[in-house]
Amino acid sequence: MPTPLPARFRDGPNIPLIIICGCLISMLTFGPRSALGLFLGPITSDQGWSRETFALALAIQNLLWGAAQPIAGMVADRYGTARTLAFGGVLYAAGLVLTVQAETPLVLHLSAGVMIGTGVAFSSFSLVLAAFGRTVTPAQRSLAFGVGTASGSFGQFLFAPLGQGLLDGFGWQNALLIMSGLMLLVPFLAIALRGKPDAGPATPGAHDQSLIEALREAFGTRGFVLLTFGFFVCGFHVAFITVHLPPYIVDLGLDPVWGASAIALIGFCNVFGALASGYIGGRFSKPIFLALIYLGRAVAIGLFLLVPPTPLSVLMFAGAMGFLWLSTVPPTSGLVAVMFGPRYMATLFGFVFFSHQIGAFLGVWLGGRLYDQTGSYDAIWYIGIALSIFAALVHWPIREEPVARLAGVPAE
Template sequence: MSASSTPARSRDVAIPLLIACGCGVALLSFGPRSAMGLFFQPMTSAHGWSRELFALAIAIQNLAWGAAQPFAGMMADRFGTWKTLTLGAFLYAAGLALMAHAESAAELHLSAGVLIGLGVAFSSFSLVLAAFGRAVTPAQRSLAFGIGTASGSMGQFLFAPLGDTLIKSIGWQETLIAFSGIMMLVPFLAIALKGKSVHVPTPGVADQKLTQAIAEAFRTRSYLLLTLGFFVCGFHVAFITVHLPPYIADLGMDPKWGATALALIGLANIAGSLISGYIGGRYSKPIFLSLIYLGRAIAITIFISVPATPFTVLAFAAVMGLLWLSTVPPTSGLVAVMFGPRYMATLFGFVFFSHQVGSFLGVWLGGKLYDETGSYDAIWWLGIALGIAAAIVHWPIKEKPVERLAAAE
């Protein structure tokens, strides 16, 4: 074996390990937060809280996650992925543990809101995807992003029934403590992701500082449209994750169907994310995103227009699962196409902040409008309108490198 072939072989061996451990991190970081809706009724009943109060805590969580995500990306780009994910795991675990013992609205908002939100930001799958983007070739990125996103969905698929079972058997407080302990596995899995963005000069391309990369992104029309459109994804996902279980219970159905629906969404999204990664690597990402958002609008319209039965709930969950995080591979892929992988964690972080602003409004407005009207109808119809708007916004996005990179190519 020649000396020149050794690095290539080492790289081939390391990438599968990196992908496997990154998928484990994505699974664990997405799991507990995707099960927050299961704690809605037991916690509000135990403390006499309104739905708006609990919804506001989860809305704060989503906003804190989004606000911190660009800084988590900067930390990962500057100091490495392992350090960032380890910090996130400790914050996440602390938030879950404190949430179990929250007695007041302030304590709930600090634990379930701020701490878990920061924890998710610094341990989220977006950092994992950035690590994947550095490790694999450009041709492999879309599929790698799909695999990473699917792993987050596997977390939802596993933690929804796990949370439901644990809440019924040991209680909601003990379940939160158990979730807190599980999060401490993240630092060990993250060891394989150790590393940071290393700049390799490209002939004919001027070197960039981080501030210059951010300024360039916000001067790019397609990046701004992508950021605006991702707001809608957050609105849909967060509202359904938190409010679908109580909505199903309000319809007079057994609460188990809420947990089952969340689990099915996670299971279907495994397939949806992998399919999305495959399609995004071969066809137009902007057009594909437009079709995803239009599909969501159609699915919601049908769901709220037909009589509610276990079949319609499961059918809706399956369809939404296919469209759930299937937006992430093409969205993150477009960021990589436009600007390259060097500052991807940071630039995708800003796109993701828009997602989390949408999440904040989806969760909070769901609780507020329900308390004011006694119904979720208004928020469902708002979600339909936003889905159509997102389909329109994504269509004119240009899938090509910025001029600085295009000139060099």
Template sequence: MTAAETPGRTGPNIPLVIGCGCLIALISFGPRSAMGLFFQPMTEARDWSRELFALSIALQNLLWGIGQPIAGMMSDRFGTWKTMTLGTVLYATGLILMIDAQSAVALHVSAGVLVGLGIAFSSFSLVLAAFGRAVTPAQRSLAFGIGTASGSLGQFLFAPLGGALIANIGWQDTLIVFTGLVALIPFLAIALRGKSELPKESNPAHEQKLTSAMAEAFGTRGFILLTFGFFVCGFHVAFITVHLPPYIADLGLDPSWGATAIALIGLCNVAGSLISGYIGGRYSKPLLLSAIYLSRAIAIFAFIMLPVSPFSVLVFAGVMGLLWLSTVPPTTGLVAVMFGPRYMATLFGFVFLSHQIGAFLGVWLGGKLYDETGSYDGIWWLGIVLGIFAAIVHWPIEEKPVARLAQQAAE
């Protein structure tokens, strides 16, 4: 009997799984989303350039993406608890080493490589895969929305928490506090203990190897289109997170409006994720994704074409917040629908890798084009084009199981 099971039950204690999973998503996403708060105090204390610190955060995003498929494979093979325990060790070690990082290499290894891999092995992606195993297919989309919203809540809560801690106890002790919170993850992950297995009533002849699952996925047009689309999500989210505050300041508004916009995005993201999860469980997930990406393109177009004011900043942040990670529930839901929950952590890991490549390029290109042109206009227009592209590629995705699963269901 696993820790997620209780006497008299034959399956997981779903409220316990959902509750602990949501706390894990909140904690793992929180410190990562607050990394920007350490930007100024660490660069001033170490006399580093802003480019050096930014490169570490870009590496963090990239390593998070690279590590996600590996973390998914480990979770599917050895179980969620073991994977998240490893992730906690990496995450906590990276945060602690940041305190004494005196060189560029030390910062890149700690804040970039270790924290990035730590997030990959303890993030909401593994939580969503555990939810996919625990709940029924009809409940998955809403469960994915709840899990995603919890990560968003971590972003919203850790920003003011980190700011207050840095102001009162300093950035070094704040990293220690964050490390202590991350250390709670293995204890919460006990409720998620388990791995993907065939249902007891399944025919052993239907057992699929991981290599076959990967070949099947990459041979499925819908999976490829989904991967291309999620690249755009990462591009949008990372660019706006890093470059919206300086863009607002460049236009003459008080810099505090940039911080307010990011906080509002995080708050509205909670509602957007829940709404998306609800809609995705009742209507077409591909069409929902097309609508989300098209809405992003329209929102960006309106924002850069209309006069910028505090009101327009708040409206844009609110709209983008609703659309922010609302892509995650239908994206993960489509992976589960097409291929089942057996190797969901691994397959979504590859989709998420595309997201993080987009994130890396969004951050890097934003800075590069600004340095070369003195303006963010080019990158905003690229974001509009990519939003339209994503809306188009999701449209033809078929929301149905692959032929293998359809045949098994008919037997």
């Protein structure tokens, strides 16, 4: 006799609508922040600020995104995804508007840093993935996570040339205002994702955990802790490259258009990388796959530093990193779901993501700091290679299995 489906599957949620609106939210919220590196030159030139000043604002943004992500997850788990996403979209839009008005570094750090960072946390793809995780069947989760992640990457692909076009055509102030207006679409799209996890046990026969019990269980699980350490490295790479690759390419003597092209190509290639990651993660070992992704990043960065700087070498590096970019997200979020179930996935993945954003803070800030001190990005590139090897080592021993509490319990 087949196992009965949980109530939410019997009731027939509009899964295509949820997936489409969730992907659009991921695209919209990931796009503008990924294009902010293009604004480093124009803003610092107009305001007379150093690269470190602008980099610190984006570093704060990444840190606040991470620090607020567990809180956003708790809010979504308790009050519903739609309300959380709507609040985040409005705050994100307000942060972009205030960035235009910033005349001092303090206001820049509050707007581009605190407000946008918090707004992204409450409207990011992490909440969208958690909504997908509780909506689709367990067999569909890895692929759904890949689709949600790929849509964020498409936002990066779309907003890199869009941001450059807006900069060239309207100036950086109007470009930020236009992107702010786009963020106001998020509350409307979020309506389709209304709802929250079941209040009862995550799976039939499982204990109905409290949030405190879930956190205690997660941080007492070695695999979760190792996953958290590893995701730190992903954040370091992604944030440093997003913000500092465009000015680095200019420093190499190449036209600025290649910086925007590189960021766009990273986003484009990661659409396919994230989809492939979702497929692979659903069929093969997620920990080993993650280790191989990080080793691939070490090779890509090393070769980029060794070959002569040309438009071709920039595009080859961008393409390689694109396939490895957010391909870490589907297996990472998938491991959280496998180990602990979907009940508190938004919260638990939020804590893993906080580590990612600590890495992002350091990648962005150290990039600007070391550049201002040495006039070069070489040191930060080599740190990135070393961290890639570290991440590969910590993912290898993670066990892809449910915790003891869920062992033997039939999957949803």
